[in-house]
Amino acid sequence: MKVIVIIPTYNECENIARLIEAIRIQFHHLASRMPAVRPGILVVDDHSPDGTAERVRSLQHGSSGIHLIEGEKAGLGAAYIRGMTHAVEVLDADVVFEMDADFSHRPEDIPRLLERIVGGADLVIGSRYVPGGSIPAGWGWRRRLNSRGGNLLARYGAGLGSVRDCTAGFRAIRTGLLKRIDLSRLGVKGYVFQVALLHAAIRRGARVEEVPVDFVERAHGASKLRLADIVEFVRHVFRLRLHDSQTFIRFGLVGALGVIVNLGAFTILLGMEWNRYVASPLAVELAIASNFLLNNFWTFRQRATRDPFHLRGLKFNLVSVVTLSVSTLAFVLASRAFRPLSPQLCQLAGVVPAWFANYTLNSRWTFREEGARPASR
Numbered sequence: 001m002k003v004i005v006i007i008p009t010y011n012e013c014e015n016i017a018r019l020i021e022a023i024r025i026q027f028h029h030l031a032s033r034m035p036a037v038r039p040g041i042l043v044v045d046d047h048s049p050d051g052t053a054e055r056v057r058s059l060q061h062g063s064s065g066i067h068l069i070e071g072e073k074a075g076l077g078a079a080y081i082r083g084m085t086h087a088v089e090v091l092d093a094d095v096v097f098e099m100d101a102d103f104s105h106r107p108e109d110i111p112r113l114l115e116r117i118v119g120g121a122d123l124v125i126g127s128r129y130v131p132g133g134s135i136p137a138g139w140g141w142r143r144r145l146n147s148r149g150g151n152l153l154a155r156y157g158a159g160l161g162s163v164r165d166c167t168a169g170f171r172a173i174r175t176g177l178l179k180r181i182d183l184s185r186l187g188v189k190g191y192v193f194q195v196a197l198l199h200a201a202i203r204r205g206a207r208v209e210e211v212p213v214d215f216v217e218r219a220h221g222a223s224k225l226r227l228a229d230i231v232e233f234v235r236h237v238f239r240l241r242l243h244d245s246q247t248f249i250r251f252g253l254v255g256a257l258g259v260i261v262n263l264g265a266f267t268i269l270l271g272m273e274w275n276r277y278v279a280s281p282l283a284v285e286l287a288i289a290s291n292f293l294l295n296n297f298w299t300f301r302q303r304a305t306r307d308p309f310h311l312r313g314l315k316f317n318l319v320s321v322v323t324l325s326v327s328t329l330a331f332v333l334a335s336r337a338f339r340p341l342s343p344q345l346c347q348l349a350g351v352v353p354a355w356f357a358n359y360t361l362n363s364r365w366t367f368r369e370e371g372a373r374p375a376s377r
Contacts, residue, residue, distance in 0.1 A: 012101040261286055
């Protein structure tokens with residue numbers, strides 16, 4: 001297993017040599033427990049004027065495990081995209097780490113994150129906000145508010161589920177996951193890259209785990225966070241939510257039309273003196289057929305699904321068996337329990353639970369994006 005620690009740098013000459021040595025010590029200690037690990041360090045420098053790149057080049061003499069690439073300063077996200085692309089395509093990495101150059105992330109925690117990857121996780125976060133994690137006690141209220149507020153905005157604004165530390169910059173990631181994500185299409189350059197990458201990973205069914213870590217205040221150098229990064233962060237978080245909401249809203253509109261088809265067909269069949277227990281599942285099946293066509297050509301049309309049209313149709317109908325069972329069961333129970341209700345209201349009682357089952361199964365299976373896989377937890 002080839003493991004590459006990616007360190008983006010800009011004016012980190014005071015820290016980089018000590019950090020590289022500290023990382024190498026941790027991998028040396030790890031060698032007896034994980035002999036299959038082949039470690040490396042990749043520094044991604046944004047043409048630092050303080051000589052950071054020159055310092056790294058001096059460390060490369062006599063060492064094959066230290067790598068350096070340089071580029072124009074374009075933001076943390078842009079640096080990580082360059083670094084991850086290089087690690088995958090040139091260094092043939094199996095796992096990459098994200099890690100700050102200022103000792104905010106302790107090299108001693110690298111083995112704990114790597115152990116979770118070996119245990120089956122796709123993305124492991126060194127988390128400040130799970131039990132056992134911490135932020136510096138000396139942070140003032142503004143720094144705490146900025147960190148906590150940004151994390152909460154990312155978590156709930158971008159819909160990142162149960163992840164507690166969505167903005168963390170200390171991570172271990174399987175490159176198999178990165179290969180399923182088009183990093184160039186994330187559309188970010190600054191610190192919001194952490195949120196955008198996590199969002200993309202979760203949407204592709206990645207198994208995400210968090211390991212508690214102590215976040216340490218930097219001893220040398222200055223923070224690189226700019227106002228432009230904050231603006232990009234807020235804008236992109238809401239953009240991610242809007243993107244997710246569009247699919248949900250479209251599915252809802254298609255479902256509403258399906259209700260009309262369902263009830264309309266059911267009423268017509270009753271007018272033709274069909275038995276209600278026969279008319280009900282037939283009306284549901286007609287609605288499901290119309291929903292599949294609309295969802296395939298409208299709701300999920302932007303997803304690069306791996307299956308051909310006929311296979312998606314087969315999957316949709318298999319899901320329909322489940323939703324038809326749910327709807328019919330609810331219809332029968334409502335008809336038996338509330339006899340005074342009209343047949344149409346009993347039919348509607350079966351539509352609601354069937355709709356939620358329909359959305360969940362079809363979104364995560366029938367129209368799953370190419371390269372994605374169901375979540376492991």
